[in-house]
Amino acid sequence: MSKVRVLVGTKKGAFILTSDGKRQNWEVSGPHFGGWEIYHVKASPVDPNRIYASQTSGWFGQIIQRSDDGGKTWNPPGTKPEDLMGPDGMPKGQSNMFLYEGEVGTHKFYDGSQHPWEFKRIWHIEPSTIDPDTAYAGAEDAAIFKTTDAGKTWKELSELRKAKGNLWQPGAGGMAVHTILLDPKNANRIYIAISAAGAFRTDDGGKTWKPINRGLKSNYELPDPDAEVGHCVHRIALHPSRPDVLFMQKHWDVLRTDNSGDEWKEVSGNLPTDFGFPIDVHAHEPETIYVVPITSDSLHYPPEGKLRVYRSKSGGNEWEALTKGLPQKDCYVNVLRDAMCVDSLEPCGVYFGTTGGQVYGSADSGTTWNPIVRDLPAVLSVEVQTLP
Amino acid sequence: MIRVVLPYHLRNLARVDGEVQLEVQPPVTVRSVLDAIEARYPVLRGTIRDHGTLKRRPFVRFFACKEDLSLEPPETQLPDTVVNGEEPFMIIGAIAGG
Numbered sequence: 001m002s003k004v005r006v007l008v009g010t011k012k013g014a015f016i017l018t019s020d021g022k023r024q025n026w027e028v029s030g031p032h033f034g035g036w037e038i039y040h041v042k043a044s045p046v047d048p049n050r051i052y053a054s055q056t057s058g059w060f061g062q063i064i065q066r067s068d069d070g071g072k073t074w075n076p077p078g079t080k081p082e083d084l085m086g087p088d089g090m091p092k093g094q095s096n097m098f099l100y101e102g103e104v105g106t107h108k109f110y111d112g113s114q115h116p117w118e119f120k121r122i123w124h125i126e127p128s129t130i131d132p133d134t135a136y137a138g139a140e141d142a143a144i145f146k147t148t149d150a151g152k153t154w155k156e157l158s159e160l161r162k163a164k165g166n167l168w169q170p171g172a173g174g175m176a177v178h179t180i181l182l183d184p185k186n187a188n189r190i191y192i193a194i195s196a197a198g199a200f201r202t203d204d205g206g207k208t209w210k211p212i213n214r215g216l217k218s219n220y221e222l223p224d225p226d227a228e229v230g231h232c233v234h235r236i237a238l239h240p241s242r243p244d245v246l247f248m249q250k251h252w253d254v255l256r257t258d259n260s261g262d263e264w265k266e267v268s269g270n271l272p273t274d275f276g277f278p279i280d281v282h283a284h285e286p287e288t289i290y291v292v293p294i295t296s297d298s299l300h301y302p303p304e305g306k307l308r309v310y311r312s313k314s315g316g317n318e319w320e321a322l323t324k325g326l327p328q329k330d331c332y333v334n335v336l337r338d339a340m341c342v343d344s345l346e347p348c349g350v351y352f353g354t355t356g357g358q359v360y361g362s363a364d365s366g367t368t369w370n371p372i373v374r375d376l377p378a379v380l381s382v383e384v385q386t387l388p
Numbered sequence: 389m390i391r392v393v394l395p396y397h398l399r400n401l402a403r404v405d406g407e408v409q410l411e412v413q414p415p416v417t418v419r420s421v422l423d424a425i426e427a428r429y430p431v432l433r434g435t436i437r438d439h440g441t442l443k444r445r446p447f448v449r450f451f452a453c454k455e456d457l458s459l460e461p462p463e464t465q466l467p468d469t470v471v472n473g474e475e476p477f478m479i480i481g482a483i484a485g486g
Contacts, residue, residue, distance in 0.1 A: 035397060059447040059481045060435040076401075076431045096434040288443055 003387040004343050005070070006351055008359055009038035012377035014053055016071045019372075023349055023363040026372045032074060033065065040124045040338055040381045047132035048385055049268025051150060054137070056121040064095050064122070064137075064151050074087065077151035094153045098122070098137070098145055101158035107141065108169040117141045117161070124338060124381075125304055126180035130187065138177030142168060142194045146206065157206035160192070164211065164229045168197035171232050171251075179236050179336055183243040191246065191261065196221070196232035199248065201261050216250060234277045235337040240287035247289050247316070249279040249337070256316050267316020272303050278340035282365060283348040287315040290350060290366060291341075292335040301332035309352070311366050325369035326360065333358070338381035345386055353379025391422055391467075391476040395448075398436070398479070404430040407476055410475040415472045418450060419462035436479060 002021035008014065008280045013031025032038075036055045044050040049070045055063040065074045067255040078093040093349045098119050109115035120140040128134035133150040145154040160177075168175060173195060184190035188205040191212075198213040199287050210382055216231045224230075232251035239245065247254040248264065255264040268274035282288035291310050302308060306329065309322040333356035343349035350366045353359045361371045393428040399405065410424045419442075426433045434463045437444050442462075444450070449458040469475040 057397065059395075059445065061438070061445060063401065063431070078430070094433075096431070099440055116392075118424045250414065 001004060002345055004345065004349060005043075005048075005385040005387060006361070006372070007041035007043065007071070007383045007385070008353055008376065008379060009041050009053070009338075009381035010353075010357070010377040011037055011378050013287075014038040014041050014055075015373070015376055016361065019373050021345055023343075023345075023361060023372075028373055029071070031377075032071070034061075036063075037121075038380065039121060040139055040383075042125050042383045043136075043385050044127040044132040045129055045369075046127075048387055050127070050132045050150070052125040052127060052135055054122040054125055062096055062098060062119070063228060064125075064154075066151050077147075077149075078153070095151050095186065098139055098143075098154055099156070100161075101156040104163060105165060107161075107165055107175065108167055110170065110242075114166065117143070118257050119143075120174065121176075123176040123178045124180055126182060129182050129184050132292040136180050136182070136190070138180050138192065140174045140176030141170075141354075142175045142177050142197060144177050144180065144190075144192055145207070150335065155201075160200060160202075160209045161209060163200055163209040165197075165230050168194065169230065171196035179233075181236060181238055181243075181246075183238075184240045185243055189243070191236060191238070191249075193233040193236050194256060195234060196251075197228060197230040199233050199236055199246075199261055203261075213264070214262065215257070215264035215266075216248075216255065217253065217266075218251065221251070224384060235279045237279050237281050237289070239281045239366050242286045245286065245315075247279050249276050249291055251275065254279065254316060269312070269314070269319055270319035271310055271319050271320075272308075276335075277337040277350065278335055280340045280350070283342045284346065285313065285342040285348075285365075288313045288365070289315065290340065291319075294334060300334045305330050305332060306309075307333065307354075309350070309369075311367055311382070322362075322366045322369070324364075324367065325371075337381055339379050341382050341384045343384045343386045349384065351384055353380050353382040355379065389473045390416060390420065390424070391473055392425060393476045393478040394425075395479060395481040396483065398432060399430055401435065403427075409473075414471070416466050417463050418457060418460065419467065419479055421461075421466065422470065433480075447482040449480045449482050451480060452476070 006017040013034040016029035019026045039054045041053045051067040053065040066077045106114035122137045124138040126136045137145040177191040181191040192200045211228045233247045254268045307326040310319040333354035340352040350362045355378040359372045
């Protein structure tokens with residue numbers, strides 16, 4: 001019987017939630033890396049026992065952790081005894097090293113001045129769809145790094161920052177590559193998103209990048225309607241069967257593109273508010289998408305104190321509220337951009353975590369919900385693995 | 389033998405209990421002790437001082453013999469009582485955040 005393993009990153013550690021394919025009864029393990037901020041935990045689709053985690057701290061910086069046994073044990077890559085010594089006999093210890101390539105350069109700062117890039121943390125790790133030793137990491141300050149040795153060393157794909165990086169500006173949450181989407185049909189194509197710079201695409205494996213923000217409107221924040229960069233993209237998502245179609249939750253507005261980002265159009269439709277953070281796509285229905293509307297950019301909680309996931313079965317514009325099992329009064333949590341995911345069972349499972357520490361799951365494509373856990377630290381990210 | 393006290397999270401990361409003891413060749417300085425720690429526990433590289441610049445991370449502090457050495461130059465020689473192991477060199481996570 002199939003199983004699911006939900007990987008939860010929180011403000012104070014990682015948790016692993018496991019269940020059989022019915023997704024009714026859950027076991028909770030953790031906290032792993034207690035006391036550390038775990039921005040993201042994600043497994044290789046090629047080797048499900050290999051899981052990468054971004055462990056970070058305002059005091060002690062960035063650590064990458066890796067498990068090769070499905071999350072039972074963890075090690076920073078390159079610090080096992082057999083990995084310790086480099087050619088000169090000195091320990092390598094490079095798995096935590098994220099250095100910007102070449103001249104560091106500057107980006108636009110809050111006060112409009114130019115500010116040097118400073119590495120702060122890894123927000124998102126995206127393992128390759130074809131090689132378990134290859135993964136990409138999205139950094140704050142915004143940059144993308146790649147490992148081809150299972151996380152022992154990381155190298156920046158620095159051309160991204162040449163895509164008008166001097167005009168990128170941090171949002172209130174910082175300036176990070178928070179989303180990385182790998183095209184499953186074209187190994188050279190990668191999409192990334194940055195708040196508050198926009199979405200970008202490479203078609204040559206990261207050698208060159210271009211902004212893909214045409215059609216985005218940010219009237220108050222960005223007066224220039226033709227601005228190529230500067231849009232506050234909160235999240236983008238795709239269905240693996242149709243990687244030219246992307247869905248976007250922007251600061252305000254939900255959008256889609258049918259041509260790999262060359263042109264976007266708004267599909268907010270009848271949403272009660274089109275501000276929000278996560279967006280995801282049903283595992284078996286490429287036109288079924290999910291968002292969690294949030295009141296506004298000033299009020300980061302659900303409208304009317306009702307936690308509602310909205311589902312569109314038409315790729316946007318027509319949305320239905322999903323409320324069964326979710327709190328419909330006095331609920332003032334947020335759902336962050338990396339905190340929603342879907343499994344690939346039938347029917348599709350949908351999961352999301354809140355800043356109040358709840359992780360909700362639905363085993364029927366979002367129609368009904370149940371809390372898997374209620375009292376974790378604030379949830380930063382949720383990923384799920386569907387296991388045989 | 390130099391005794392080093394690591395903060396809770398770095399002890400966990402390095403998988404050590406209690407104090408760390410290190411052989412450090414004289415002159416024993418802040419820098420040479422940190423070099424020795426990182427050589428023994430490579431996972432700690434970047435957690436006490438930044439990769440590349442080797443600057444102390446902002447919320448990490450160094451103490452010895454009740455003196456704050458955080459702002460002293462890395463070449464600062466440590467007191468004899470630290471060099472002979474009577475007193476530990478302490479790496480502290482600053483009280484910050486809330």
